[in-house]
Amino acid sequence: MKKVLSKELLSELKTELSNTSYATGHEINTRQDKAPGLARINNEKDKISYNVGMDHYSLDNNKLNKILKKISGRASKYLISIHTVESITGSETYPHYDTNSGLSLSILLEDNFEGANLIVDGKNIDLVNEGDYTLFEGHKVNHYVTPVTSGRRKVLVLFYEYERATKLI
Secondary structure (H helix, E strand, O other): OOEEOOHHHHHHHHHHHHOOOEOOHHHHHHHHHHOHHHHHHHOOOOOOEEEEEEEEEOOOOHHHHHHHHHHHOOOHHHEEEEEEEEEEEEEEEEEEOOOOOOEEEEEEEEEEEEEOOEEEOOEEOOOOOOOEEEEEOOOOOOEEEOOEEEEEEEEEEEEEOOOOOOOOO
16 A cells, blocks of 8 residues: 655655665675575576666664654664665566565655556555655565666665564463
8 A cells, every 4th residue: 555755754764864874795694684585686596676776774873763663663673674776767676575574665765757666466556756655564465666667766665574572472
């Protein structure tokens, strides 16, 4: 289901993302241990996308983490990955699952494109304007992005671990 960020929250998110450092090689390797699908982006045998660029961000920006909690409702201790995905004309993402992502979140950051429909569980989520976003159980739901037919599409993607019960009833 599509949701929409307020212009103020979107602006705050973009500003704080620009103030966040990129993840180190060690951080990316640790994330790939938790969510092996991250490695498939550049693996020719198992890749899940074509002509797509990714930037991975540090998980250590407390201001950004507070903004993300407002959006997702999840504490930062459950974050596995914060990354942007940039797609240009001809880019697409093949059907896949987000391995070990209890909750996947996609937020559209740039809307100067055509095509590039996010299909989740067979349904077009219709993310077309900056600030449109969706949350879904990435490990359970097959999803993909149709080819970009013109322009450039940029999304912020977050993977969260499963939230486990702290007590047995």
